[in-house]
Amino acid sequence: xxxxxxxxxxxxxxxxxxxxxxxxxxxxxxxxxxxxxxxxxxxxxxxxxxxxxxxxxxxxxxxxxxxxxxxxxxxxxxxxxxxxxxxxxxxxxxxxxxxxxxxxxxxxxxxxxxxxxxxxxxxxxxxxxxxxxxxxxxxxxxxxxxxxxxxxx
Numbered sequence: 001x002x003x004x005x006x007x008x009x010x011x012x013x014x015x016x017x018x019x020x021x022x023x024x025x026x027x028x029x030x031x032x033x034x035x036x037x038x039x040x041x042x043x044x045x046x047x048x049x050x051x052x053x054x055x056x057x058x059x060x061x062x063x064x065x066x067x068x069x070x071x072x073x074x075x076x077x078x079x080x081x082x083x084x085x086x087x088x089x090x091x092x093x094x095x096x097x098x099x100x101x102x103x104x105x106x107x108x109x110x111x112x113x114x115x116x117x118x119x120x121x122x123x124x125x126x127x128x129x130x131x132x133x134x135x136x137x138x139x140x141x142x143x144x145x146x147x148x149x150x151x152x153x
């Protein structure tokens with residue numbers, strides 16, 4: 001939480017820290033499984049088709065690695081914190097996008113969860129304030145706990 005720690009005001013304390021849910025790695029997992037299945041299926045073939053399927057399988061595994069790196073990178077550059085005074089959201093590496101909203105300006109906190117999201121514990125949070133709103137924070141782990149940290153005063 002380097003950004004959040006650097007912007008804390010004197011006497012301000014962190015009530016909750018949000019993070020992206022592991023579900024952001026699902027694309028990498030699906031590609032990994034598909035690549036392994038292709039490689040296993042192709043290993044039983046000795047024809048040109050088997051060779052082609054092995055190449056496709058390795059390519060899919062390479063895509064799985066890239067998808068996992070991308071998800072890990074998104075998780076590492078995203079910070080969400082609820083303090084006793086503000087909601088702080090930061091995303092970015094070279095260029096940075098930060099949104100901070102004073103607790104006194106928070107009007108509503110919306111949580112959206114699909115059935116799948118409710119089962120696995122992730123969702124989308126939208127904080128609306130007077131005159132502005134924070135963008136949808138998608139893929140957040142434990143969104144109800146974060147909502148409760150924002151609304152409890």
